[in-house]
Amino acid sequence: MRIRSSRFTVIGGELYKRSYSGILLRCLNSTEATYVMRVIHEGNCGNNSGGRALAQKILRQRYFWPSLAKDALKFSKRCKNCQFSSNIPHVPPKRFGQRKFAAVVVEHITKGVEVEAVAKINENEVMKFL
Structure with a gap:
């Protein structure tokens, strides 16, 4: 005191x-x-x-x-x-493993959408997805 x-x-x-x-x-x-x-x-x-x-x-x-x-x-x-x-805190989205990108394909006629999480954006990942 x-x-x-x-x-x-x-x-x-x-x-x-x-x-x-x-x-x-x-x-x-x-x-x-x-x-x-x-x-x-x-x-x-x-x-x-x-x-x-x-x-x-x-x-x-x-x-x-x-x-x-x-x-x-x-x-x-x-x-x-x-x-x-005020600033909006940017919290990164939760990832499944190390997959931080999303590969998206839209079918032209029916407009169907397919999405898959990928670790890298490269030719091999895209070919696997397709």
Whole structure:
């Protein structure tokens, strides 16, 4: 407790936390924290960049509260614009063995389709498929 409390100080009736680089971060209560998140996220400089980026912006503005990272992630998940403009994680499809390509043949008259997973796209694989 003594080590943790050494990182905090009171100046002019306000509580501050000393960051690792020595900068004083103003500690906020939950109401102030919500207001700061909204202003930084939706303000003139807000660009819907996501929770981690929002948390870093708040720290650069010299604000702190214990659940900053968690609250910033939750706030950005509720933002409709953030969800619309966020990156879509690209998960590779599950493969059967080492087969990562699909050979497809469409019969011209009946429009029947045949598909088979192949490991390589080369003449031997295609001939085996046909």
